[in-house]
Amino acid sequence: xQSIRFSWTNNNPICTKQYPIPHTLRDVVKSEVDExxxxxxxxxxxxxxxxxxxxxxxxxxxxxxxxxxxxxxKVTVFDAEPMPRTEDIYAKLAKAHNFSTLDxxxxxxxxxxxxxDCEKTAFSTPFGLFHFVCMPFG
Numbered sequence: 001x002q003s004i005r006f007s008w009t010n011n012n013p014i015c016t017k018q019y020p021i022p023h024t025l026r027d028v029v030k031s032e033v034d035e036x037x038x039x040x041x042x043x044x045x046x047x048x049x050x051x052x053x054x055x056x057x058x059x060x061x062x063x064x065x066x067x068x069x070x071x072x073x074k075v076t077v078f079d080a081e082p083m084p085r086t087e088d089i090y091a092k093l094a095k096a097h098n099f100s101t102l103d104x105x106x107x108x109x110x111x112x113x114x115x116x117d118c119e120k121t122a123f124s125t126p127f128g129l130f131h132f133v134c135m136p137f138g
Contacts, residue, residue: 010075012075013047013048013049014049014050014051014071014072014075014120015048015049015050016050016051016052016068016070016071017052018050018052018053018124018125018126019052019053019054019068021053021054021055021125021126025055025063026126028055028063029053029055029065029125029126029127030125030127032055032063032065033065033125033127033130036065036130037130039109040133040134041109041132041133041134042130042131042132042133043130043131043133044128044129044130045118045119045122045129045130045131046129047118047119047120047122047129047131048119049072049119049120049121049122049131050122050123050124050129051067051068051069051071051072051121051122051123051124052067052068052123052124053065053066053067053068053123053124053125054066054068064137066137067121067123067132067136069121069136072120072121108134108135108136108137109134109135109137110134111134111135112133112134112135113132113133113134113135118131118132118133119131121136
C-alpha cells in the first residue's frame, strides 16, 4: 500500500502550545495514548513539530483524542482532485442487483504515513510528545 505524502509551503516547524487538559480527563488521555501506542498507530517523538491534543465527545458518550492540526493545515498544499458526485455514483449503481457494505473501524489508521512526514504529525500530551505513523483522524 502506498503511504500518504504531504506537500508543504514552508519547512519551518510548527509548534503550537498544548491545550490544558482537565485533571479529570488525564486518565482518559493516558489510556487512549497507551492504546494507540499499543496498536502501532503512534510512537514517541522527538519532532520539532507539535500540535495540541484535545478530547472530543462522541455520540456514544466516549471520548475521541484529536490532534488539532489547524496550524499545520495552513501550510499544507492539498490535492485538488474533486470527490465523485453522489448523483454520478447513484447513476452507475442504477442497474446493479447486489450490494454489500463494509465498516472499516478507524480505517484511516490503515493508511501509512511517509516516514519523512511522520514528525509533522507530532502532538503533545501531559505524558510526552508523540507522532502518528499512519494517517491521523480528520
